[in-house]
Amino acid sequence: MADSSIGxxxxxxxxxxxxxxxxxxxxxxxxxxxxxxxxxxxAIIVAGAAGFGFGSNSPDFPEMLYLIQMxxxxxxxxxxxxxIGVGPAGARLPIVQGTSFAFIPIMIxxxxxxxxxxxxxxxxGVIIGGIFxxxxxxxxxxxxxxLPPLVTGLVVTMIGLALVKVGIEYAAGGVPxxxxxxxxxxxxxxxxxxxVVIVVTLGLKxxxxxxxxxxxxxxxxxxxxxxxLVMGIQSVEGISQSWTFAKSFALPDPFRYGFEFSLAxxxxxxxxxxxxxxxxxxxxxxxxKGGANREATDEEIRGATFADGIGTAIAGIFGGMPNTSFxxxxxxxxxxxxxxxxxxxIGALFLIVCGLVPxxxxxxxxxxxxxxxxxxxxxxxxxxAAGVSMLADVTWNRRNMVIFAVALSIGxxxxxxxxxxxxxxxxxxxxxxxxxxVLAASGILPAALIAIVLNLILPDTLPGEATEEVSGxxxxxxxxx
Numbered sequence: 001m002a003d004s005s006i007g008x009x010x011x012x013x014x015x016x017x018x019x020x021x022x023x024x025x026x027x028x029x030x031x032x033x034x035x036x037x038x039x040x041x042x043a044i045i046v047a048g049a050a051g052f053g054f055g056s057n058s059p060d061f062p063e064m065l066y067l068i069q070m071x072x073x074x075x076x077x078x079x080x081x082x083x084i085g086v087g088p089a090g091a092r093l094p095i096v097q098g099t100s101f102a103f104i105p106i107m108i109x110x111x112x113x114x115x116x117x118x119x120x121x122x123x124x125g126v127i128i129g130g131i132f133x134x135x136x137x138x139x140x141x142x143x144x145x146x147l148p149p150l151v152t153g154l155v156v157t158m159i160g161l162a163l164v165k166v167g168i169e170y171a172a173g174g175v176p177x178x179x180x181x182x183x184x185x186x187x188x189x190x191x192x193x194x195x196v197v198i199v200v201t202l203g204l205k206x207x208x209x210x211x212x213x214x215x216x217x218x219x220x221x222x223x224x225x226x227x228x229l230v231m232g233i234q235s236v237e238g239i240s241q242s243w244t245f246a247k248s249f250a251l252p253d254p255f256r257y258g259f260e261f262s263l264a265x266x267x268x269x270x271x272x273x274x275x276x277x278x279x280x281x282x283x284x285x286x287x288x289k290g291g292a293n294r295e296a297t298d299e300e301i302r303g304a305t306f307a308d309g310i311g312t313a314i315a316g317i318f319g320g321m322p323n324t325s326f327x328x329x330x331x332x333x334x335x336x337x338x339x340x341x342x343x344x345x346i347g348a349l350f351l352i353v354c355g356l357v358p359x360x361x362x363x364x365x366x367x368x369x370x371x372x373x374x375x376x377x378x379x380x381x382x383x384x385a386a387g388v389s390m391l392a393d394v395t396w397n398r399r400n401m402v403i404f405a406v407a408l409s410i411g412x413x414x415x416x417x418x419x420x421x422x423x424x425x426x427x428x429x430x431x432x433x434x435x436x437x438v439l440a441a442s443g444i445l446p447a448a449l450i451a452i453v454l455n456l457i458l459p460d461t462l463p464g465e466a467t468e469e470v471s472g473x474x475x476x477x478x479x480x481x
Contacts, residue, residue, distance in 0.1 A: 073355025125265025411447025
């Protein structure tokens with residue numbers, strides 16, 4: 001429900017309107033709180049997968065702090081490009097940018113166990129993929145037909161399914177604890193910290209209102225943090241040391257990890273750029289519909305996609321993760337009724353300030369892995385739920401059931417088979433070239449490509465007998481032929 005003290009209904013629907021600062025500042029920070037945890041989590045996950053994250057004894061562990069810092073800084077920079085605009089880039093709408101979960105299943109195989117040395121190829125892929133993402137803006141309108149809800153819903157569901165294991169491992173004590181047979185891995189104490197986060201998050205989400213509901217995950221993690229301090233999982237001394245040793249101000253370091261061309265990274269990031277671009281189109285449409293009750297213009301969609309790509313490429317130069325629009329902020333605009341892009345600009349400036357102050361990242365890295373696990377269990381589960389929600393718009397006839405079945409079986413099957421193997425074990429992809437093996441191991445790209453191709457080449461209808469046998473009699477149950 002819109003607050004009339006902020007402005008008239010006409011003003012609130014105008015992206016160029018600036019509410020009074022006393023109202024605009026908390027509204028802008030509210031947008032940041034809604035995405036803060038989701039924005040920094042991918043950097044933590046990538047650092048952990050590479051071997052210098054939570055619980056590791058790597059001398060490169062402080063590099064995780066830099067990755068967190070860049071996640072905040074370039075989420076703010078990319079958001080400014082969206083709200084203020086730079087030439088053709090930017091929708092000039094209240095769009096919040098941040099690190100995308102969609103790219104995590106692509107990044108993990110690229111860096112797994114390789115340490116900081118793997119980041120040169122990773123960020124080389126981010127930069128080139130970002131440039132390609134920007135180019136998608138020139139023809140995004142002409143390829144949307146190839147990405148119906150059947151395809152996008154499948155991809156988003158696959159992304160969530162690839163990530164849910166990470167949440168469980170974090171809640172149990174973290175991947176390093178699992179690898180080194182730490183007897184505390186999976187202990188009741190670890191699980192209790194994650195459980196506190198989940199309970200508080202759900203309680204606030206369903207029974208609170210306003211900013212408490214919007215920032216439920218963040219408040220849940222703070223509650224879990226307090227619980228960890230009381231139970232001795234984290235110590236005040238550890239927090240104090242992290243704060244003391246972190247700098248008060250630091251500028252980003254271009255090409256800190258070098259630049260390396262990896263075909264697997266470039267292909268992976270470029271293909272996932274299509275998914276991110278379609279998500280952005282949906283977010284832009286949702287913002288204009290929910291905030292101004294109108295359809296998004298072609299110029300807004302094109303500018304938003306340009307900004308996605310340019311923000312990602314710039315972030316990659318300095319060690320930041322791929323950026324995309326954050327969907328949770330679409331719901332926030334619909335809830336507040338405030339369409340002002342300048343409100344989101346204030347939130348972007350807040351993120352930039354946080355990104356220039358390493359002490360903020362130093363505090364974030366003191367959050368126990370078990371506490372973060374409780375938060376990501378909720379967040380990654382919501383990714384799966386978002387995919388299922390998209391699939392609800394699909395007409396489940398026999399044709400679409402076959403497409404979904406084949407794509408999911410191959411994609412999820414490859415993902416599960418490869419992720420459960422120890423290094424050196426034989427696997428189903430061992431005879432593929434290195435580049436194809438890395439791409440196929442994610443499971444998401446094979447599933448997406450299969451779904452896209454089958455959707456384009458299969459006839460609109462299939463005869464009943466074509467699917468009855470393979471479905472065990474379930475084909476057509478509750479669906480149209």
